[in-house]
Amino acid sequence: MKIGLTRAGLGDIGSDERFIELAGAYGFQTVDLDAVGLVTRHGVDGARELLAKHGVEASSIGLPVEWRTTDEAFRNGLGKLRDAAEAAAAIGVTACCTYILPSTDAPAARFMAQAVRRLRLCAQLLGAYGIRLGLEYVGPHHLRTRWANPFIWTQQETLELVETIAEPNVGLLLDSYHWYTTELAAGDIAKLQPHQIVHVHLNDARDVPVSEALDNDRVLPGDGVIDLAGFLRALASTGYAGAVTQEVLTQSPPTDPVETLLERSKAGFDKAFAAAGLR
Amino acid sequence: MKIGLTRAGLGDIGSDERFIELAGAYGFQTVDLDAVGLVTRHGVDGARELLAKHGVEASSIGLPVEWRTTDEAFRNGLGKLRDAAEAAAAIGVTACCTYILPSTDAPAARFMAQAVRRLRLCAQLLGAYGIRLGLEYVGPHHLRTRWANPFIWTQQETLELVETIAEPNVGLLLDSYHWYTTELAAGDIAKLQPHQIVHVHLNDARDVPVSEALDNDRVLPGDGVIDLAGFLRALASTGYAGAVTQEVLTQSPPTDPVETLLERSKAGFDKAFAAAGLR
Amino acid sequence: MKIGLTRAGLGDIGSDERFIELAGAYGFQTVDLDAVGLVTRHGVDGARELLAKHGVEASSIGLPVEWRTTDEAFRNGLGKLRDAAEAAAAIGVTACCTYILPSTDAPAARFMAQAVRRLRLCAQLLGAYGIRLGLEYVGPHHLRTRWANPFIWTQQETLELVETIAEPNVGLLLDSYHWYTTELAAGDIAKLQPHQIVHVHLNDARDVPVSEALDNDRVLPGDGVIDLAGFLRALASTGYAGAVTQEVLTQSPPTDPVETLLERSKAGFDKAFAAAGLR
Amino acid sequence: MKIGLTRAGLGDIGSDERFIELAGAYGFQTVDLDAVGLVTRHGVDGARELLAKHGVEASSIGLPVEWRTTDEAFRNGLGKLRDAAEAAAAIGVTACCTYILPSTDAPAARFMAQAVRRLRLCAQLLGAYGIRLGLEYVGPHHLRTRWANPFIWTQQETLELVETIAEPNVGLLLDSYHWYTTELAAGDIAKLQPHQIVHVHLNDARDVPVSEALDNDRVLPGDGVIDLAGFLRALASTGYAGAVTQEVLTQSPPTDPVETLLERSKAGFDKAFAAAGLR
16 A cells, blocks of 8 residues: 545645655655646646656546536536546546535435436546546534435445446545544455455544544544554455545644644554554 | 226236236227236247237236345346246237335435346346336325335436436336326426337326325226326327326225226226327 | 438538528528537527527537547547537537448457447437437448458447447437448338437439449439438338438539539438428 | 366266365365256255365356357346356355357357347346356467457457446456467566456466467366466466366366376466465
């Protein structure tokens, strides 16, 4: 497994160029970024060289398609998705991810049919570029009743959605925070096949009752109460060899300097991987 | 369009052999029946001859798969579906239908994913035999709250399910009772393409407020308040050329003799088709 | 059925604006054109108004994707396809068509797998815009051996490809020239369901042996030996209500003035439809 | 990886009960057998106990569907497939395999479309039982021209077929004999994802020019010239953890006693795994 970064939780880290440089400098192997922007600014070769120079790989992009609302919004995203897939594939990205909120104001059954239909087309389009689609279930309890109707929020339900989409290049984005807030065990990860895991997020949770852990109140890996060692060990046991990427959503931007945050992030990863017996 | 019968609403009509004979005798052109039973008792050639002798075609079979409950029940139905498809195709049947209840005790989103997945396999299996799968939405209001969670009950939602299943041989079973209880207009049918309509049921409703019309308290075509002429005219305008089949669900079996019921049924069809300008 | 025009066989007809104007002036109801160009020049509303002003509908666009060669070329076309689908849907187009050459220098089996895979993605993308994909088989005998390996060229094989793609919005483009050069009968068309027909081309053939009819040596409807009345009668019998569009491929551009060609085209259509008992 | 046996190459080994017993006695961990027969004779629980008693797992069944010829033959197989899937799943089998001959008397393109269509339905049906479909490419040169038209015989083409079928539970059956006769390198296996490999056959080839190696003239692992150590090492490097199963096709049944053949088989496996550094 490789350790990686998103920008979330690092405050104002600046341009993606700076993000890549700092990721490399602090020992991270992958970054999640805006592939189209990077390729637009540097060209494909330039973007590749920049990543290589800092010893960093681009690992995942966000799904640039609004699949949750109107047909018109969805259609508008398809052009962006094509462009994003082309840019992402050109710089070595093999994952594109989206999250699934646990409740919705839309009627739940109809919303599920729409999700299957639209995510299926996204998966097909990504598949033409050798990119996989990762679906992230979202565990925090408060979001389950945030909108009118319960949708899905468990690993099992998300695997069922993956199976229903029925394209070979769809799987899970596993996030330690959602694993924790849905109260799964290490065994629930260990039983997965590696190809069912498209991408992984690493986060930690405050020491509050699980049902009170807020989605946007996460802490750096190692600063909280999640059994990250157990999470990582289970992941490794599946044969998963991709990126494990920090994504710390917070209510307000952190005030520490970026360098401090990166140092602490790296130390948190090292500690968790060591505790898991993986480094 | 051809006029047809199911056994529902005809009391104790006896064997399928008797059903076929009476359907022919009273001027109906199609029947919905148990294809496996007929082929088992008569062989393929015998079953064909029996139908031909009475001038009746077999039009649709029920989906013999429990797609609403456990994986085990679903799997058990797959063998029956294969056998039913073979028998049905052998005697000229091109439709296989199931209904979708408007509420469910299962979580609605998960139930929808399961429905898509399982009905897709059913459609594929039927497709190997040249048979189409018809999905019937169910309109009566009392069933929308009969189970814990609302599911789907409109033509539009059912078309979306058809689109999500994404197999070319899936469409609607339109039932005048559900068209009436979902308060659609003739135009909602007229805008359909003929291949979106797999099968049609003709029923009538008592003169009670629409929201109080019970699913199992239907009356013979012509004995109620539904604008069957408008329904039929809209159907014909799409180019639909298949069967329009009576299926009168009642709370207790009718007490009139079968012959009387058939006579009244035929008269009801004749009146509705004449009013629609179709005969 | 509506009568329509492509630009093929009309010489130098000028801009699409001029094409629309002339089509309307000579009594044609539909045109096949470049939707993106029209919308780019006039905006969606302007393009719609222009069409409406001349009483002409836009009926079909060509598939702007190179699905026959490299992955790179295919991928490049996907962005164009998205843009074309958006523009086409905005001006009312519901068909997008491509032709299938009867032989190929690629290994035939592998080429078929590639065709299924790529055309399936095209169909899905078009489906998000309510547009159908029409596949045109190509009958002229000389093309069957033009490249190293035989591919497919019959209606039946093309229907099998449609079935294999397995998306609900795929069907045939029927062309009278290919119907003639594959020596089909009217009955072969009459047995189709209307939704299996996405678009129709009308052309005529010189009085040479069928096996010598060249793909790019067609003549205007009525100037040749094809039983166009039988073709149209069979089409109408299926319930097909879409466009029947002239597309006269010739070895060199016609030398007659456009107006003469349009007059002769319209007369040819009138004669064929009258002979079919359709006007 | 587990070592396993098929009956091929072991002469007259008797009943499947005897086969299971001997497999266990000679240190093999898996067998490929007739799941329906075993479950019919012993019931599900009895079959499971029998396997457990001998420390042997059932690993793969053959696809009991004739997907290469008529629609009628194909349809007839679907009932068998459902029954086989049920029996196989009940005793823990997760793979069902079929082979693809490198040439065919059918037109190649049409045959490919048919293969995609039919294998897709087989995959869907198997998927309902948690079973994967493995496709085996067949390398020996003499079979490439055995029938009229070349079909597919390389790993790459077979991966493309897998992608075209587009169901998540389809992958390769890798056979060392076909790997050898298509002259692939270890790297061609090493680049596969583990889920792309459904099952593996181990065989060896006589010391004749590759182009003269006959499909049904194989020898026991270790008795020939294939670099089985390289094959196994590459397999292991992918993360593949399933069965590696002997399947020695020969022109006439071997004359050695079964026990001798099993001893030699086991010794061959041990030698190859040791040379690969895997035991």
